[in-house]
Amino acid sequence: MTADIQKSLPWIEKYRPDSLNEVYGQDEIVTTVRKFAHEGRLPHLLFYGPPGTGKTSTIIALAKEIYGPNYKNMVLELNASDDRGIDVVRNQIKEFASTMQIFSKGFKLIILDEADAMTSAAQNSLRRIIEKYTKNTRFCILANYAHKLNPALLSRCTRFRFQPINEGAIKERIKNVIIKEELHLSSTAEDALLKLSKGDMRRALNVLQACKAGLSDPQDDIDEDMIYECIGAPHPKDVKSVFHSILRDDWTTAYLTISKFRNTKGLALIDLIAGFVELLNNYKLNPSTKIAILKGLSEIEYAISKGGNTKVQSSAIIATIRQAIELQTEIHKPIEEPL
Numbered sequence: 001m002t003a004d005i006q007k008s009l010p011w012i013e014k015y016r017p018d019s020l021n022e023v024y025g026q027d028e029i030v031t032t033v034r035k036f037a038h039e040g041r042l043p044h045l046l047f048y049g050p051p052g053t054g055k056t057s058t059i060i061a062l063a064k065e066i067y068g069p070n071y072k073n074m075v076l077e078l079n080a081s082d083d084r085g086i087d088v089v090r091n092q093i094k095e096f097a098s099t100m101q102i103f104s105k106g107f108k109l110i111i112l113d114e115a116d117a118m119t120s121a122a123q124n125s126l127r128r129i130i131e132k133y134t135k136n137t138r139f140c141i142l143a144n145y146a147h148k149l150n151p152a153l154l155s156r157c158t159r160f161r162f163q164p165i166n167e168g169a170i171k172e173r174i175k176n177v178i179i180k181e182e183l184h185l186s187s188t189a190e191d192a193l194l195k196l197s198k199g200d201m202r203r204a205l206n207v208l209q210a211c212k213a214g215l216s217d218p219q220d221d222i223d224e225d226m227i228y229e230c231i232g233a234p235h236p237k238d239v240k241s242v243f244h245s246i247l248r249d250d251w252t253t254a255y256l257t258i259s260k261f262r263n264t265k266g267l268a269l270i271d272l273i274a275g276f277v278e279l280l281n282n283y284k285l286n287p288s289t290k291i292a293i294l295k296g297l298s299e300i301e302y303a304i305s306k307g308g309n310t311k312v313q314s315s316a317i318i319a320t321i322r323q324a325i326e327l328q329t330e331i332h333k334p335i336e337e338p339l
């Protein structure tokens with residue numbers, strides 16, 4: 001790959017692991033799969049878990065480790081952009097699985113990404129092919145949700161659950177990217193990136209690349225505000241301002257504050273609700289008060305998802321929080337705010 005092509009690649013491809021040693025945050029899975037491969041006992045695999053946790057990267061790195069640089073001759077990879085109906089299973093997959101490489105020892109590998117999007121008929125057809133061509137082919141099925149796969153298909157695979165990547169592993173990976181891309185990231189920006197990525201390595205790299213593209217001078221620092229703007233998440237100080245307005249100001253002022261932040265910052269009500277729920281953990285509230293607020297906010301979130309009127313739901317948020325807090329101050333003790 002030429003330097004120009006390498007430079008123009010999205011960072012999720014540019015920094016995709018070339019070996020299992022570069023796969024972060026899934027140490028136990030990497031150790032087990034590598035042992036299977038080195039002992040020549042690789043079973044059919046099922047990798048499932050949230051997006052951005054390294055499922056595709058792990059199996060591609062394993063293929064490179066088994067077959068070397070020219071691994072693509074021994075691997076058939078089908079992803080979500082391909083037709084995943086029964087014709088693909090009967091023709092493309094069956095044709096690849098049934099043929100053997102003359103000058104290569106061992107098995108070929110078929111990777112089915114986003115397999116939970118396959119039709120039921122395709123999954124039923126696939127399970128017979130897996131059994132029939134086990135002698136010279138191994139299957140690796142990748143999915144976000146294992147429960148969407150046929151139970152008969154699940155029983156033919158060794159399952160590995162990919163957990164959201166811990167912040168330490170993401171931090172270690174992006175540290176290398178920051179050095180190679182010559183970025184300047186403030187400590188608060190790094191903390192915000194780790195928090196908002198929520199265990200998704202792909203999201204962290206995409207946000208970093210977007211922030212770099214938004215810099216007027218490559219030597220400028222990437223700050224916390226840029227991270228929140230790129231992700232589109234509400235800034236904690238904005239959430240806190242709205243929440244404090246609901247607690248302290250009259251109803252009209254609180255409603256205007258919500259409207260102002262929605263219009264000027266482009267915040268969605270659902271994002272504000274999520275911020276309020278997180279903020280509530282910083283307040284000393286009675287369990288009954290927390291329950292009342294969370295129950296009310298959950299009903300509002302459901303109403304919003306069903307297309308509820310924004311003005312009505314904004315009013316409902318104010319009413320829910322104030323009613324629960326006022327009930328606590330009347331019956332029990334005043335609300336204690338965080339320092």
